[in-house]
Amino acid sequence: MWQIARQPRWIGVLFICLAVAAAFAALGQWQLSRAVEGGETIDRATEVAVPLSTVAEPQTPVTSDAAGQRVTFPATAVEGDYVILGERFNGGVAGYWVVAHVLVGTDVDATTPSLAVALGWAPDREAATSIVQNLDGVDAELTGRYLATEPPNEDDFEEGEQRSVAVGALINQWQQNPDTVYGGYVIVDDAPAGLETIDSPKPSSEITLNWLNIFYSIEWAVFAIFAVFLWFRLVKDEWQRQQEDEEGELN
Secondary structure, rough: OOOOOHOOOOOOHHHHHHHHHEEEHHHHHHHHHHHHHHOOOOOOOOOOOOEHHHHOOEEOOOOOOOOOOEEEEEEEEEEEEEEEEEEEEOOOOOEEEEEEEEEEEEOOOOOEEEEEEEEEOOOOHHHHHHHHOOOOOOOEEEEEEEOOOHHHEEEEEEEEEOOOHHHHHHHHOOOOOOOOOEEEEEEEOOOOOOEEEEOOOOOOOOOOHOOOOOOOHHHHHHHHHHHHHHHHHHHHHHHHHHHHHHHHHHO
């Protein structure tokens, strides 16, 4: 069998199999690197408040760099444009959020971009409604955490209860139709009187691996081993065929 393996024909086949195995190994290495890169987290200075305009623009999705970033911005509330959201937890306790429609700017006009701002938390709907009715509005420099819009699938449409901060849904509820709107929303650091400040922790810095990519890398490693085994199997088959031919001639 060793003599067959040293023949030029099978040496050439070996080189081909090794080249295929090397390609499979490279693909496995690439998948493994993707798994690690996908799990890496970038230590961003999310707790240092920066102007909203430096990390986000109206009519654009919230980027990974902007999500969770504390921002500052001049806010002018749209009078009467408040939405109460149910089933919002604060410190593990279910309650209600008061979300305001604000214009990001001081000298506002029809082109000033809009932003959804979660002002604070109340323990029940009655308290939240009472506070909204007596809320003077927000006209100040606000600071808070900028987050991506939520999907509306958490809303209980049958009961008529809105639970998610879905910017698309809020636009349809605001009394004043916005010209442009930010794709995310902000949870303010300091709630108005009568509301409790909403918990808004720093984004998690835990590293998680992409196990699907790891599984793919293992598959490519198996394919690489199989490519070398295939050469061995072909050589062995050739050796067995020659052995059978020799036995046939003797008989």
